[in-house]
Amino acid sequence: MNAPVLDVRNLRIRLPAGGDRAYAVNDVSFTVSPGEVVCLVGESGSGKSVISFSVMGLLAKALEIESGGIALQGENLVGASEARLRALRCTRMGMIFQEPMTALNPVMRCGAQIDEVLREHTDLSASMRKTRVLEMIRQVRLPDPERMYTSFPHQLSGGQRQRVMIAMALILEPALLIADEPTTALDVTTQAQILKLIKEMQQTKGAGVLFITHDFGVVAEIADRVIVLKHGSLVEMGGATEVLMRPQQAYTRMLIDAVPAHDPPARQPIAETEPFALRTVDLAKSYNTISLLGRKRSVAAASEVNIEIRRGQTLGIVGESGSGKSTVARCIARLIDPSEGRVLIGGKDFASARLDQLHAMRRKVQVIFQDPYRSLSPRRTVGASIIEGPMNYGIGREEAMQRARKLLDILRLEPSALDRYPHEFSGGQRQRICIARALAMEPELLIADEAVSALDVSVQAQVLRLLEEIRHSLNLAVLFITHDLRVAAQVCDLVAVMCKGRVVEYGSAMQIFTAPQHEYTRALLDAAPGRHFAFAQAGAAA
């Protein structure tokens, strides 16, 4: 019973020449026992996905296992034939991927996709297979199994798709389940359900689980044992509580410290005398489509949004995907035109401003976008990107450059960065460049639309700290859009919780996080992974 399901020994995987290091994975050894959840944790580029792919035999051709062994129930997988690996996949090891939409075949019905596993690996008759598939669909708690069986992936929600993936991975009761960031693309409430399901399935089937994640909240939720990776090397390994509560290595401690605490820190209230930087009055955005037959359809992406931010204040809008939080941000920045309501910035209505008035008003509102890789034009130097805005408003090149240099200094970037291109910078640095570009406009309102969501947790903490400093020193109003409640708890004075296009709860961060009134807010807070776990670092992010 105690023989490990998976035994990885001294695994070393070479990176192609020209990479940032010689080995993607360097001398990593660990085991996964039956009925155990082992979490591989690390930041992007730590080699955790490479390990999972090498176990499945799905390693990209450019990567090569140089030495070491991978044994699945005692059978060596390194150098095993493609045919043997194919036979082992699903029967003895199953895998769930991050993005269930791309992992499922969009033109095959879900039932047929699960059925395919049985067809390939068993001799069951068609009717027996169907019974088995329906039973499995029921086990992963999908509603209405018959309908699910005949549904196409696009007809299901993200969580449902992930359940189909799990059903597919577990239908042959493999001894090992590899889950590669299975909840990263999901909303927090869905994530909680999927985590619960994985834990449950693992307990009933007694499988060993190798769980890959970057989120310490998820680790706290699900792991029995934790392996921390950094740049392809093993940093620390141990029991979950052991590693999370008493990390031995400085790197692990740094990672855990960077996880924003769940409770909001006490914040100085903003004086009532501060002027409003932004007020929205019944802001709404709906999309109207008219079908060929003249039938009108209207979808409300946001409706009756009333929020206020004073100078120096941070208002967070939290919600799940599709809640309309980004729509609100984009309406306020007039990247899209709101359908109704007013957006008052400095007393003037931004929402109904005509094109010629808009130009003058734009500089007061600046946006930082989510994806640092796409927010900067790849063909323009950082300097050109930063001075573009000020020069649009008649500031001379020299003066604008001067200002850019000063901003880079504030954001702790070398002045030489001005002449370089965005691809030479890491995600965190690029996000700081985007902040510099926004600040160069000397805005009154800064909108951060999921600005730290794509960043690793340690980088995220740095960027958040910087944003806080800037808000404080420039007395900026910040509209902070995020799906991450922990982050919102750390940086926001006020929080608006959005659900299906409406603000369901609006109040101070302290009140929302400690005494939520609305049912949906409570559900959100309950679903946050690792909420029972005190990532005990006061003011880690603040």
Place this chain on the structure above:
Amino acid sequence: MSSAIVHEPSSSDSAAEDPVAPTEGLPPVQRNLGVWSRVRRNVSAQIGAALIAVIVLMGVGAPLLSAWDPDGINPAARNKTPGYETTIRDDDGNKVAYRALMGTDTLGRDIYTRVLYGARVSLVIGVSVAALSVAIGLALGVVAGYFRWLDGLVMRFMDGLMAIPAILLAIALVSLSGASLTTVIIAITIPQVPTVVRLVRSIVLMIREEPYVEAAISVGTPTPKILWRHVLPNTFAPLIVQATFLCGSAILLEAILSFLGVGMPSDVPTWGNIMAEGRSLFQIYPHMILFPGIFLAVTVLAINMLGDGLRDSIDPRMSKQL
């Protein structure tokens, strides 16, 4: 490419984790940086470029490579096979040795010389059609892609254009304004424009949703500048590739038009015209069609090889898909 009405934040986190790339996921930018070094290493592009260079030199240096007049008629030496030798009197009355490398046609004109001069017409047509259709297509494509309300109008018009066969259009134009270089170029360009418009429009549709374009909007950059600075540069690489293919097919089309007698005036030496004149006798004298045909095929092949090579170097993913 849905219209991406709302940016979904939840899929966001995926950006942080690229499962296959252990080095911090190669952003699309990095591919573009080594383009020229990759082009230089690409065998197909090299061979294509070298062949094109030879043909360009041939066309430019035609008077140096042959001492004869492409239109010079010699009734004594009609329908001669390649390698025919004789002596003829030149304008001053001196006897000169003449060797017909590729034989002569029914009027005794030297096919070798005509093929050399024919390269000029082919190249001029290829290059000008490519340049014209890219210029017109780029302008229309950017407008259709960026200004959504014009999209339907422009694209339906393009659909209409695409429905007209090039040859039919050429016949109509030639009968209206007579055979000339301009007519042929216009006749070939018009049906090519829609393909460029479609390509540019699809790129613009993609780029206009990029956050850096939205960032430019929010820092108050006027729309023409956004198009010029942020949108247009993204179309260059695919357009260079597209232009080479346009050039190749334009040369081919010109040859077809001339062969059918609706292209260049028949006294102008073009590969299509040479072949058209040799048509009636080609069973007895295959060289009349063979040589211009070989040059036409090699030229188009070279251009397509260059285009393929450029495409592979500029966008490796595209080469896998096609």
